[in-house]
Amino acid sequence: MELCFSGGENLPKNWLKQYSASADENSSLIIEANAYKVMKKLSVLSLIFLVVLSVQVRAQEQVIYPIQSKNSSYSGEGVQWILGRADSVQFLMFGEQHNVEGIAEFVDFMYNELHKKGFHNMVLETDGWTTQRSADLGVDVFTRKNPHSIAFDTNGDLQLMQSAIDLNPDIKTPIWGVDQMQTAIHPFHRLVEIANTSKQKRIARGAFLKAALKMGRYTRQDHQKNLDALEEVFSENLSKEKDQIIHEIRQTMEIFYTWMNPATRGESVANREALMGQNFDTYLGTAPDAKAVFKMGGAHTLYGIGPNGVPTFGDHVKKIANQKDQPVLSVSIYRYNPESTFMKDLDFGENKMLLINCKAALFTDPEDSARLAQRDAIILLKEAGYANKSINWSYEDAFKSGLIKRLIPLGLALIFGLITIIAFLIGLIKGKKRLAFPALASLLALGLVAFQLVQILDANASATISTGYLPTAMHLLLLAASLAFIYAAFKIFKSEASLMGKFYYVLFTISFAVLSYQVFYWNIGG
Secondary structure, three states: OOOOOOOOOEHHHHHHHOOOOOHHHHHHHHHHHHEEEEHHHHHHHHHHHHHHHHHHHHHHOEEEEEEEEOOOOEEEEHHHHHHHOOOOOOOOEEEEOEEEEEEEHHHHHHHHHHHHOOEEEEOOOOOOOHHHHHHHHHHHHHHHOOOOOOOOOOOOHHHHHHHHHHOOOOOOEEEEEOOOOOOHHHHHHHHHHHHOOOOHHHHHHHHHHHHHHHHHHHHHHHOOOHHHHHHOOOOOOOOOOHHHHHHHHHHHHHHHHHHOOOOHHHHHHHHHHHHHHHHHHOOOOOOHEEEEEEEEHHHHOOOOOOOOOOHHHHHHHHHHHHHHHOOOOEEEEEEOOOHHHOOOOOOOOOOOOOEEEEEHHHOOOOHHHHHHHHOOOEEOOOOOOOOOOOOHHHHHHHHHHHHHHHHHHHHHHHHHHHHHHHHHHHHHHHHOOOOOHHHHHHHHHHHHHHHHHHHHOOOOOOOOOOOOOOOHHHHHHHHHHHHHHHHHHHHHHOOOOOHHHHHHHHHHHHHHHOOOOEEEHHOOOO
């Protein structure tokens, strides 16, 4: 006799003989076999039931978690939702809608709480030179000296950076700047400080002037010749900081320049996301177990393909976490807009902030699955305005005013030189050749200034003449002319010339000496 289970499994004959001492025993065995058959079916049904139950429980998981705020302190289920999940992740990304009031303050509060759980590093949408100098000098000192270097610089953002520095006094690089530079103005000025030869200073100062006069437009044009000249002249300078500055400005210029052309805009976006990933990998290589909090634009912290049609930096971070068999947490933060979400005003109750659990929300709003699937949670801020306070903006105004004041002597000297040329031409019409040499010298200086202005306006021109002896010859010529006019002014002052003539010549001599120094200092014409 052979016993068969419904699944086609056969019990061996010797098994039956071993246990069949009597007919009663055989009957008992058949009953046991049938019981096993029933239990097996029940096990399958139990498994199906548990799966269904699990899905139902998950579907019933809470979707909305309120967040309360008071005096820059936050509490509530939404805060606990994030903190509870933070224990199992290495990277926690906050993707923001830029320049919205309250977001930086909320992330700052969360960072302080997460710091207690071992999240020490802060990853920001800015460059490595800026974040490192901020850590070395302190945020306020750095922004006073370099007010155009930080892209998102409201008071809340600046305080967030300072929190990362203050909470980690033993970490040399508490802030990881993974993006490109904002402008090249102050990095060029830093090269002037780093320079250890007069030629390095001359070329760096020329690049600084060009970048300062063009402001944000400089990095959106292809000024690679400036960087080539700087790289060449600084080749014997052993500073690692100058290598970082030149390298980052070059990357920034390539990204911004391709962005300005609609035909290469997609390439620019892809290169930028890739740059963030490369920079992040470099930081992580020095501290592979570091737990980090991210704050950057929401498009960078999504999973998969972002709104610009390329893989996001956040997807790169998620893949790194997955390689370590760890989850990652991505939380987007936006101003509440009833037209772009299934949430209603009544859902907020008395709260100004809500956290939406995206995985749970997929069951209640499957039509929004594309957006919900690219992050773990969304925080909505009701009635949030746009951030409009920053001490750094006053530093920017002070920098502009200071630059104008430094250029005023040059402007006045140029005006007086132009007056001298006009006076000479008027005298020449009347048959008098007075002021011939002052007019010629003024014409030379004006020509040098005009040449430099052309160089500044031309993106394909170097800010300075970087090779040969022409710059030295120009400055020696101006110095010789200045000394000659000083000697001539001394002689005229002792002569019987009219008081007006003496006054004019002395004033011209002072003006030309100032002009010569300004030409030398700003490297105009070389």
